[in-house]
Amino acid sequence: MAAPADAGPAGGGRPGARAARRGGLGPLAATALVMGNVIGVGVFQLPAAVAGYGTVGILAFAVVSVCSLLLAVVFGWLGQRMPHTGGPYVYAREAFGELAGFLTAWSYWITAWASNAALVVAWAGYVNVLVPLRGTGPALAVTVGALWLAVVCNLAGARGAGAVAVVTTVLKFVPLVLVAVVGLFFVRADNFGPFTTGQGGSAVGALTAAGAVLMFSFLGVESAAVAAGEVENPRRTIMRATVAGTLAAALVYLLGTVAVFGLVPHERLVHSTAPYADAVRAIFGGGEAAGTLMAAAAVVSGAGTLVGWTLISAQMPYAAARDGLFPAVFARRNGRGVPWIGVVASGALASLITLANYTGGLRAAFTALALLTTFTAAIPYVFSAAAQLLWLLTDREPRGTPVAPARLGRDLAVTLVAMAFTFWLVAGAGYAAVYQGVLLLLAGIPVYVWMRWHGARNGMGNGAVDASGETKPQVR
Template identity: 75%
Template sequence: MPDSAAGGAGDAVAAADAAAEAGPRPRRGLGLLAATALVMGNVIGVGVFQLPAAIAGYGTVGIVAFVVVGVCSVLLALVFGWLAQRLPHTGGPYVYARHAFGDLAGFLTAWSYWITAWASNAALVVAWAGYVNVLVPLHGRGPSLLVTVGALWLAVLANLAGVRGAGLIAVVTTVLKFVPLVLVAVVGLFFVKGENFGPFVTHGNPIGSLSAAGAVLMFSFLGVESATVAAEEVRDARRNVLRATVAGTVAAAVVYVLGTIAVFGLVPHDRLQRSTAPYADAVGALVGGWSHAGEAMAVAAVVSGAGTLVGWTLISARMPFAAARDALFPGIFLRQNGRGVPWIGLVTSGLLASLITVANYTGGLQSAFTALALLTTFTACVPYVFSAAAQLLWLLTEHGPAGRAEAGVRFARDVAVSAVAVGFTIWLCAGAGYAAVYQGVLLVLAAIPVYVLMRWRTARAAAAASGAAAPGAPGAPDAPIR
């Protein structure tokens, strides 16, 4: 941790450490390599294979947008790494929000992030099935539904086998997905043609196009915080979570940017805008129209999607586990199997993802599924902004630029990085669009009755334990305002 963020973390950190030690703890089965692969695997999913075509309509400014989003995501990852050094506990963003701003902020963070995890899986598995269809034609709705729901539960089973196995899957699939992406990103740069890039801006002004392209790219960097959410399962978490978070995000950003430049330079702009498989078109251009380029990239997409699915499934159980340990989620989420895996969270998240996937395929709630998939970015922004704001708050309140000159420089740097991270997450919320923000706020506020119920149950349990009447009961003293 930088000098400006070093030193005693105060009563909040001590309380968090004590609570983590007293409550149930997952097993530490992730080393630095596996934690880095978890971050890289969760950030780079199926969407990367469509991103160049998605932003081509804005012009070459889309590459600039990728650089901007990539740099800001790395700064956000650095903030998460610093926070994990302060509070290396399962739940990541939830832990930071709760200890900086109180139980309600922590609960809303946990709720929002949990939605992000299982809703992302639902959206991911549908896109993943599209690539499976390229390799093995899925005729009709039934086979497609069987493959998608089956994939969700295979990911659950892989995680039930233990975090070590899930970490191994993350490492293997990350290596396999990176081979074709790096080949295109590195080798392709030697064959780009300037005339293929097209205009810098196709319509409107550069600033507007930059913001619009950035909004399209927002979803591509979700997952930078993955190692912090599973921090107690990472060996030597105070060191390795920071390393894994920053290294994984930097690697993903570099591959994203270089790969996008290569695809833009290999595929003519007009064709790229209409492409349904931009990386396959780029590989075809590299090897002279190879007829099996589509199948090759489909294999890469299937492997990539499978690894991301397993990684996000792992994360989906850790957030409710952390909140339940603090009595903000039902205690049932604390149950672990013989391998130390919080299985209730895994099964519940798998069930929710399956239900919304079925709704998508049956068509009964098509619009609801689409809306929830679009809301994923917004629900992720809630824990992001609370986390970055928590780091900024702790820097400003606990550590001032006192003493040596270099300490003041580091303090200013840390504050600047944290402030940029806060602004970046707010920009992400704005980029999600008015409809997504409106619906997302309603979805988040729908958690309030659950919060009231959990606090009421906690108050009753405390009253019963002390032998006193519950707050608000006849004859009982008024409860203090918190």
Template identity: 60%
Template sequence: MHVTGTVPPSAPAPQETPAAPAPAADTEGSANPAEDPTGGSGRHARHFGLPVATALVMGNIIGGGIFLLPASVAPYGTVSLLAFGVLTVGAIALALVFGRLAQRDPRTGGPYVYAREAFGDFAGFLTAWAYWITTWVSNAALAVAAVGYLDVLIPVSDHVWTACLAALVLQWLPALANFAGTRYVGAVQLVSTVLKFAPLLLVAVGGLFFFDPDNLGPFNSSGGSSIGAVSAAAGLLLFSYLGVESAAVSAGEVKNPRRNVGRATVIGTAGAALVYLLGTLSVFGTVAHGRLVESSAPFSDAVNAMFGGTWGGWAVALAALVSMTGCLNGWTLLSAQTPYAAAKDGLFPAAFARRRRGVPTVGVGVTVVLASLLTVYNYTAGSAKVFETLVLVTTFTATVPYLLATAAQIFHLVSGRGELVNRRRLVRDAVVAAVAAAFSMWLVAGAGYAAVYQGVLFLFAGILVYAVMAARRQRRKA
């Protein structure tokens, strides 16, 4: 999920351990049995199979970033394709780590569950808190970015309140799908993933037939060393893979999670990587390098170069809008799943553990309200730079769950807890965990000093919340 690179110029661009859970949040469904007698199941709640779980991963990774990525990295030359390859290796390593962790503990919550089981309540809370911040701030950013593409189809940005209303509608429609139940969440995610992949594959695959090597430009056009160019390009691409944890976070809603979470995570990440790489390569080969560097709609330019005419802008705008709506749908569900898991353990307020039709409705409601307030603030205050800073903060907060989950895997490997006596597999898992840890640290470095500084402040605010929740749990035990 790449947010900061997807936005238009006007609006810059997400358990239980053996300890007993809190009494007020110990049910799988609603806190009030009469309110949800099915315990969160029923005809509106449906477990995701492998296809939908894979679509959730791919849909959350591929937001709107792909529509601007080729132009973003073009100034560095084709060396940026090498950066893509390096990042893909790191992202798949992280996906493999999540798959192994889900085999060990396939409960809803993903990184939160893994961190808490390995390191205790405090690490679990920090993971849940950081991930929750990431999801609702990123949702606001995605909605604002989507308005820029909607404006190409229907002019809405002439007035601030019209644009703001459009951004709010784009947030609340996915939220309503979530309130309707996991059955509808899965349907929306699957349909939106298919619809957005049609135009992407048109360019990614069709563009190869119109490929002209003369359009590629120099291998390294940055003016510096190739290693420096790879690092600089990677700095723009690092956050394109946020979302690899999607299936793990929703493991409790996946059929046969020990088997399907890992497969969906790896297949979804690899699929997203393939679309990224082929799409960027095709655009590089169909649009002249000099024009691509200045392009604000590289996929539109590629379609126009392939087939002529000017309809590419409309097609890409529609694809981007569908892509971001699907991304919002998936991230809205994820934004509620981690607080739900933490609330069942007494680390978040008990209300977050209420669930209807398979969806933690309180978490969805709180998340969409917070994202809506942030959106209104962005439009009414004209605080584009402030909003951009907040979005950059999410790129740091997202790495906290990644690092702690990877650390949990390393902990299990070193301690030998629950590991098969298979030296070859142990070595393989250790290498994968080391690559995933390096990838996560690279994400932290790529966020920048300002984002890390602001993100730490967000984490410290969470410590105060943890102090209150820990005190309440202690008082119950007394």
């Protein structure tokens, strides 16, 4: 999961919103947006995160890749049906009402800032290669400090943050492609280790648990649908960009994971905080310079990812606040056009969740946070798949015409598998992640109640606000 190349303010997400934009994202740009958002610094830590389950982690990556492609197809269909900025939030609200829309927006917001916490932990693992972080104190200082530097960078303006994200996103592909392509020629069969290690229980249990961790790497498949208002010819482009971007990311992920498993001995990979750096050292015969360059590339690209996702973490509450489903304060922008309340709040929450999950060290913290974001992301994914299922059962295509019988069975099958996939991920996330995620999700209910009361008291529906933060009647 990486920072978006273009993460401008969301446009509200109501039906009737602008469906296309001249000079916006064309097919190539939209595909790059999806691929760039999916591939982030987290992938540099994932091989070590799943190595503890055994080489079943490679099979889990293949299963998650296929199912994520099916989920991408569902988002492509939804983008064709409702090409409006907001993605999952729009689909849930239109299909199931305002409470479902609020829960989707709330959960997506949690996913954004919690994934930032996971990203900064993975990033710190590569900082540790360059500058050893001895003890918990220095590691926490680096991770929390990086979160707030990203906040400061974003408060200075979205244009600068976007430029950082574009440059650093390009840099992350160099080490990934190097390991995924060149590394395959240096793998050794005896490095792969056992198929299962007993962690996760049975082979099926290990597959499920590893799959939940790995789903963190595919968060962002919905990017083109979320940015539909900025996509040229969205009914045509979103499907192609979503599927192509997800497929390209899946290939890089799978090949890279196989290479890392075959390059780094299993017993060392399990404890690695920088598995790709260790893999490059194996390619070049243990050269420290090669591993250092890999770590440097991961640090630079991770910094851009962190800046970009700090920006995007403020966009969902901004859009929901304009619709009257989040407090109006989230729609306020500073003199540079940044929704600064959302940026600061996301930085503070990411810092707190990082501190709460850091007791076991870098690798344990990353795994815990990745599982938490897998659960919170499953909420908008389930609502989106459920919305598509509902609309299919009403026998309507995106343009309102009846679905041809020959296609209805195929579309239903793909949608049902995508929905079942999200439930499978929740099952694999584990009790701790589900416990934390449910508490965070339920914490939004008082906010929703307050917003409904506030809107009713003012006689303005939900009390939608404009971009300046002023209350206004909601237009239906």
